[in-house]
Amino acid sequence: MREYLKFYIDGRWVEPAVAKTLDVINPATEKPAGRISMGSAADVDAAVKAARRAFASYSQTSVEERIALLERVVAEYQKRYADMAAAITEEMGAPAALAQKAQAAMGLGHLQTALAVLKNYHFREERGTTLLVKEPIGVCGLITPWNWPVNQIACKVAPALAVGCTMVLKPSELSPFSAQVWTEILDAAGVPAGVFNLVNGDGPTVGAAIASHPEVDMVSFTGSTRAGVEVARNAAPSVKRVHQELGGKSxxxxxxxxxxxxxxxxxxxxxxxxxxxxxxxxxxxxxxxxxxxxxxxxxxxxxxxxxxxxxxxxxxxxxxxxxxxxxxxxxxxxxxxxxxxxxxxxxxxxxxxxxxxxxxxxxxxxxxxxxxxxxxxxxxxxxxxxxxxxxxxxxxxxxxxxxxxxxxxxxxxxxxxxxxxxxxxxxxxxxxxxxxxxLMAPFGGFKQSGNGREWGDHAFAEFLEVKAVLGYVPKA
CATH class of the missing domain: 3.40.309.10 (Aldehyde Dehydrogenase; Chain A, domain 2)
Known part of the structure; x- marks a missing residue:
């Protein structure tokens, strides 16, 4: 039985504000495979504040520093690859071969893709006398589903880390084991305190608290169209950016x-x-x-x-x-x-x-x-x-x-x-x-399948703001 009763906030494993747990059911056996704590708005607030503090310094890191960080994350992921696959099999009943060759592989693939994109990405461009700068948007709330758990975590966290954002992740409470392994990987890789934070919980409580928090600058959500509408509704009063990857009937x-x-x-x-x-x-x-x-x-x-x-x-x-x-x-x-x-x-x-x-x-x-x-x-x-x-x-x-x-x-x-x-x-x-x-092809939908794109270089844009500095280049 796995017991993951603490949250990862500000670089430490901490007790939840309120003691409340949930059994995680192995769908192949219909029996509990582990237990997690369920977070509250207070836990989200603590995580967001940690991310806000960390943003001041992490947003100013150099591309070279972030490349080195992602390289360490890739190396740690490779060390824990078998653990990741086993966690996915246990939490969602994925066949062992699928977990190893597809599910866990996608997590590593998104990390490696973000690393490759970062090495060649242009954050600055001069147009005449104006400088265009792409800057990290800020604190990001990331809400991920259970069906491709680490794939969806990686395709959000990797580009957010690459461009200099800080973040709070809420994975699905149905498949939290892979998120725990992922967090341990980032911790071992030396991600600075507060840059990445994990709070487990459900959508109506933790998800809503993330989407509505005034100090969250953007929220990236993957899940059903119905839930995506609620995320957008909760985010609207603070006019934050909302990225959604929703349903399909292809x-x-x-x-x-x-x-x-x-x-x-x-x-x-x-x-x-x-x-x-x-x-x-x-x-x-x-x-x-x-x-x-x-x-x-x-x-x-x-x-x-x-x-x-x-x-x-x-x-x-x-x-x-x-x-x-x-x-x-x-x-x-x-x-x-x-x-x-x-x-x-x-x-x-x-x-x-x-x-x-x-x-x-x-x-x-x-x-x-x-x-x-x-x-x-x-x-x-x-x-x-x-x-x-x-x-x-x-x-x-x-x-x-x-x-x-x-x-x-x-x-x-x-x-x-x-x-x-x-x-x-x-x-x-x-x-x-x-x-x-x-993995370099943009992934996202038209109509009620969402807004924005993930994967490859298009994913970076979701986590960036564009600043125009007029008169940056003096007139000749």
Whole structure:
């Protein structure tokens, strides 16, 4: 049993202002795996004040000093890599291979990317007689989710550290173990006191206190659109910058000339990965009506070949995060069927032989149109919805018929035709033919999928203010 009952504030592990704890449930066993303290507004205030004090000096550090700091963080992360992967497996039931090769790897990848960007980033530019300076925005409140825990921590903390900001992190109370390991890494790397602070807790208490705190200059939030609205509402009175990476219901258009076996299989696997708990998962697959039966047969085979089981079993899919999430997924599947969806693979209930643990059957549903609830709502489980289309124009229209716009996917063999479809999709990131992830590519959404961008050099801008110094260069 892990016990993480202290918060990291001003470079020290401190007792919470009010003693209140929460059991952290391992979703594979449905039993407590550890215990954390739940913070209060008083803890947030202490952390913010520490970050404000630290900002005075840390914001003035040189690029070379921050490069050296990030290099130390990378080295410490590499030492604790196995610990990070184990923490992620225990807190969210991620299969061991996924935790090691993807989840923990993304944390390290964002650190290394921020380090590479910092080495070549230009914080100053002269335009005529004016100097433009990019300066750290100040104290940042970082609120992260449970589905890719250290990925979301790293893609916020790394650029914030790189540009000279100080910060207070609230990780998800459902997956706090990886945040604890992350904090230990930063402490061992010698991050100056007050630059990074950790307060555990829930959204309505700690998250709201961070978003509304007058001494927090910007808040970066990743989570549901509903929660993102609350963060923005709490932040509004102090007119702070709000960065949001929110929900998605990403279309995956399989063009008529695509390699169907490859494209459909890749689409199914992408949805099932991480138990479907990825905001950019291609959860709506659009296929030509005349090839619908072919696509469904391929999707059925791919879903049924997806193994589900305990994190240490070698299965490719583990449980979803909680009983609440399992219930939500089941409710949406049932509602979808009531509205006319047909089960192609999987369906309601738990997989055979997995009565303990929050396991969901890898599910494929086919619907007549985009109005079915399983084509509208973000399910956040291993559930794929397949929709037919008659023309490519209709496919694009269906793809864009969503309040979300985080990601979109398109597959085809005609390169120019595929690119033209990609250009018409209203999403922050469009993937052509199952391209590999690119940590330098900006990540963020259109519409209700959020504001701003993370990853690579675009992430730096979220944590910077631009100052114009007129007359900096004297006239000749």
């Amino acid at each position: 279309p995956n258009i399989i063009l008529p000339d695509a390699d169907f076996k490859r494209a459909v299989t890749a689409g199914v696997r992408s949805v099932m990965s991480n138990s479907g708990q990825s905001c950019n998962a291609p959860t709506r697959m659009l296929v030509p009506r005349e090839r619908l039966d072919e696509a469904l047969a391929i999707a059925k085979a791919a879903a049924e070949a997806t193994t589900v089981g305990a994190p240490d079993s070698g299965a490719s899919v583990g449980p979803v995060i909680s009983a609440t999430q399992w219930d939500k997924i089941q409710t949406l599947i049932h509602k979808g069927i009531e509205q006319g969806a047909t089960v192609v693979a999987g369906g309601p209930g738990k997989p055979a032989g997995l009565e303990t643990g929050y396991y969901v059957k890898p599910t494929v549903l086919v619907v007549k149109d985009n109005q079915n609830i399983v084509a509208r709502e973000e399910i956040f489980g291993p559930v794929l919805t397949v929709l037919p289309y008659d023309t490519v124009d209709e496919a694009v229209a269906i793809g864009n018929d969503t309040p979300y716009g985080l990601a979109a996917y398109v597959s085809g063999t005609d390169v120019e035709a595929t690119r033209r479809v990609a250009s018409r999709l209203r999403a922050g990131q469009v993937n052509i033919n199952s391209a590999a992830p690119d």
